[in-house]
Amino acid sequence: VIAAIVVNSGDNVATALESIDAGQTVDAGAVRLTAVDAIPRGHKIALCDIAAGAAVVKYGSPIGTASSPIAAGTHVHTHNVASARGRGDLQAVRRSPDVNPQGM
Amino acid sequence: MTPGPAFLGYARADGKVGIRNHVLVVPTVICAAVVAERVAAAIAPVGAALPHLAGCGQIGPDLTVTHDTLAAYARHPNVGAVIVVALGCEQVVAQQIADAARQAGRPAHIVSIQAEGGTLRATARGIEIARELAASMDRIERSWCPASSLVLSVKCGGSDYTSGLASNPAVGRLADTLVDLGGAVVLGEIAEIMGAEHLLAARASTPAAGAQLLRVVSRVEAEAMALGVDIRGTQPSPGNIRGGLTTIEEKSLGATHKAGERARLEDVVGYAAPITKRGLTVMDTPGLDVESVTGMVGGGAQIVVFTTGLGTPTGNPIAPVIKVTGNARTAQTMADNIDVDVSGILTAGEPFDAAGRRLFGEVLEVASGRPTAAERLGHREFAIHRRNPTI
Numbered sequence: 316v317i318a319a320i321v322v323n324s325g326d327n328v329a330t331a332l333e334s335i336d337a338g339q340t341v342d343a344g345a346v347r348l349t350a351v352d353a354i355p356r357g358h359k360i361a362l363c364d365i366a367a368g369a370a371v372v373k374y375g376s377p378i379g380t381a382s383s384p385i386a387a388g389t390h391v392h393t394h395n396v397a398s399a400r401g402r403g404d405l406q407a408v409r410r411s412p413d414v415n416p417q418g419m
Numbered sequence: 420m421t422p423g424p425a426f427l428g429y430a431r432a433d434g435k436v437g438i439r440n441h442v443l444v445v446p447t448v449i450c451a452a453v454v455a456e457r458v459a460a461a462i463a464p465v466g467a468a469l470p471h472l473a474g475c476g477q478i479g480p481d482l483t484v485t486h487d488t489l490a491a492y493a494r495h496p497n498v499g500a501v502i503v504v505a506l507g508c509e510q511v512v513a514q515q516i517a518d519a520a521r522q523a524g525r526p527a528h529i530v531s532i533q534a535e536g537g538t539l540r541a542t543a544r545g546i547e548i549a550r551e552l553a554a555s556m557d558r559i560e561r562s563w564c565p566a567s568s569l570v571l572s573v574k575c576g577g578s579d580y581t582s583g584l585a586s587n588p589a590v591g592r593l594a595d596t597l598v599d600l601g602g603a604v605v606l607g608e609i610a611e612i613m614g615a616e617h618l619l620a621a622r623a624s625t626p627a628a629g630a631q632l633l634r635v636v637s638r639v640e641a642e643a644m645a646l647g648v649d650i651r652g653t654q655p656s657p658g659n660i661r662g663g664l665t666t667i668e669e670k671s672l673g674a675t676h677k678a679g680e681r682a683r684l685e686d687v688v689g690y691a692a693p694i695t696k697r698g699l700t701v702m703d704t705p706g707l708d709v710e711s712v713t714g715m716v717g718g719g720a721q722i723v724v725f726t727t728g729l730g731t732p733t734g735n736p737i738a739p740v741i742k743v744t745g746n747a748r749t750a751q752t753m754a755d756n757i758d759v760d761v762s763g764i765l766t767a768g769e770p771f772d773a774a775g776r777r778l779f780g781e782v783l784e785v786a787s788g789r790p791t792a793a794e795r796l797g798h799r800e801f802a803i804h805r806r807n808p809t810i
Contacts, residue, residue, distance in 0.1 A: 320584060320765075330580050330663065332765060357580030357663030371665075374583070376615065378669035391665070393651070398666035400613050401643045401650025 319343040319360055323375035328359040328391050330373075335360065341388070351388040359391040371396050424600060424779070426786035427561035428568065428721075429496070432524030436568035437496035438721045438786040440559055441467040441737050442552045444502045444545070445489050445516055448474030448509035454532060455504040458545035462553040464794070467498075467736040469801050474511040481807040486511050488691040488803045491717040494523035497737040499559060500552040501525055502545055507533030526552065561788065567601035569786065570694055572720035572738070573677040574607065576708040578655075579662025579728030583673020585745025585764040585774075586726035592775025593724065593782065594679035594699070603697050605720055606678040607704035607711040609639040610654050614668030615675040624683040624698070631687040635703050654706060658729055677726065690804050691717030709733055709800040712740065722786055724778065732756045733800045734793030739785050742792055743778065758785075758792050 319329035321344045329343035335354040340347060346362050354360050359373070365385040370377040379396040389395070429437035442465055446455035452470040459466035469492055473485040493501045493516050501520035505513035513529045520527035528548045535541040573590055575582055594604045606612075612619060616636045623629030643650050655664040664670045678699055685698040691714045694700045702718055704711040708731065712723055716738040723740040725731075730753035734740045744750050747762035759781055763769035785791055 322584065330584060355663070359663065359665065373669055374672040376618070376668070376672050378614070378672065379666040392663075393660060393665055396665045398649075398651055398668060400667050401610075401640055401654065403644035403647045404649040406644050406647065 316340045316342045316347075321345070321362070322373060325372055325375045327362050327365055327372050329362055330359055331356060348388045351386060352390050354390045361385045361387050361389045361391050363387050365391075424566040424783060425563045426566065426783045427788065428564035428786060429499070429559060430562055430564060431496050433494075435496035435523075435719075436564045436721070437498070438788075439497040439737060439739065440499040440556050441465060441497060442500045442502065442549055442556060443492060443495075443498040443737065444468045444504060444549065445493060446470060446474070447489070447503060447505045447511040447513050447516065450475070450506040450509065451504040451532060454530075454538060454541050454545060457542050458502060458504065458530075458549050461546040462549045465553050465556055466549060467799065469736055471801060471803050473803055473805065475509045476809040477510060477807070478810050479807060481805050482510055484690055484805075485803055486515065488713065488717045489516050490519035491691050491693070491719075492737065493517070493520040493527070494525070495716070495719070495737055497721055499525060499556045501527040502548055502552070503527065503529045504541070504545060505529060505531040507531045526555075528552075565600075566597065566783065567697070569597060569722060569782070570603040570605060570718075570720045571597055571782065572605050572607070572712065572715035572723040574708065574712055574715070574723055574725040575611075575674050575677060575727065576725060576733070577727040577729035577731040578659055578664060578670060578674065579746060580664065581745035581762065581765060582726055582728045583669070583676060586728070586743045586761050587673055587676035588771050589745070589761045589764060589774035589778060590677045590724050590726055590743060591679045592771050593778040594677065595682050596775060596779050597782075598679060598682040598698050601697055603694055603700065604678060604682060605694050605700045605702050605715050605718060606675070607702045607715050608674070608706045609635055609701075609703055610643065610650070610667070610706045611671050611674045612636055612701070613640055613654075614666070614671040618672075619675055619678065619684055619701070622682070622684050622699075624685050628684050628686060632684060632701055635687055635701070662728055688718065690714045694718040694720065705804055707802070709802040710804040712738075713801050714804060722782060724782065730756055732793065732796065732798050734791070734796075734798030736799040736801050739791045740793045740798070741778075741781060741785055755796065756792050
């Protein structure tokens with residue numbers, strides 16, 4: 316059993332203190348769950364199912380939104396979490412005249 | 420001896436308290452940097468140069484920031500005497516830097532490379548003055564000073580998952596302790612408050628301070644977004660991401676723990692501007708470590724406590740930088756750079772309060788003269804923040 320830290324009782328992710336293999340049991344305080352995929356040391360594991368577009372919560376505050384559905388026990392990182400801050404890339408897309416050309 | 424926690428510092432004529440007694444060698448412009456470094460090296464380690472890239476070709480705010488930062492170092496309490504090395508034709512005015520030091524009660528001299536007649540003569544003249552000043556520094560003695568006279572800069576760099584879970588909360592306990600005693604704490608790196616500003620603003624002692632914090636964070640976010648790219652990649656950095664940090668919000672929420680859990684936000688100040696309030700001040704600095712520390716020390720911080728998960732070596736020319744890690748591997752692999760290991764918080768159940776007490780003891784020891792790892796290794800990084808093009 317590998318330990319993962321839950322900082323705040325409102326969090327829906329925990330931080331792995333050691334590397335976790337897929338299928339291993341993870342002890343995250345009040346929750347015990349099975350890792351769906353490998354989770355590197357220091358990375359996060361979902362404590363419950365998180366719907367696409369829902370807030371990912373750590374330290375009791377949102378750290379971003381799920382960019383795809385995240386099942387409990389899944390590795391949570393840049394591949395499935397989008398930041399809501401400093402997104403100049405999205406602003407540039409919105410402003411670009413080429414994004415919605417006429418007739419499309 | 421004063422009642423309460425104290426350290427052996429230098430009580431200055433202007434009422435400030437220093438914890439080092441450097442002879443500062445300030446080049447007014449990049450063209451004078453090599454001479455300044457040679458002069459300072461002749462009286463190492465008491466000599467400290469401030470090599471920088473600016474001092475000419477600047478207009479408007481950048482010229483002001485360069486001048487004000489150099490002047491702030493010239494009157495800094497960790498500095499006992501000043502030599503200004505000028506070229507002779509630059510924008511930054513040597514006389515004004517020297518006057519800043521004299522107004523704070525420190526001896527100050529100017530050596531001009533053009534007036535002395537070249538590199539060799541200017542270097543020789545500078546070293547001659549430096550040796551006299553270094554001898555006079557030896558005659559200034561330390562005396563007991565209260566912990567409340569400290570201005571502590573809190574900083575993190577090379578962050579990983581252990582930063583927000585261990586070292587930053589431990590430094591936060593230190594920050595709360597110092598503020599309880601009447602001391603001051605300064606937090607920089609506005610980009611690394613993004614996503615946690617609501618928590619700091621809620622601790623503001625006045626509505627104006629909270630509103631100013633939110634304004635500054637919005638401005639920095641708008642500046643980053645105006646470049647049309649995702650801030651992810653620099654915030655968090657590639658190393659941060661490998662270390663487990665997913666978004667700037669996550670990094671910020673971990674980073675702001677350094678500023679304590681209850682210390683009230685008293686003030687928000689500009690880059691290298693004087694820190695005048697006790698309690699917590701936020702300074703408008705970029706996230707680049709050396710520019711950030713340079714600004715906070717310029718604001719008057721005598722000491723820096725710097726957490727790092729991945730490990731980073733940087734110091735400052737005049738202020739000791741204490742490196743703290745919550746990562747047990749980094750404590751071993753970068754042992755020569757690390758001063759305090761708080762990885763026991765994650766591996767052995769060390770309470771945050773106990774780690775905070777250890778850090779407070781370390782701060783008093785270093786303030787009393789014990790060199791940090793960065794000082795022993797000669798890490799003296801210095802970089803003035805620039806916002807405008809060189810003209």
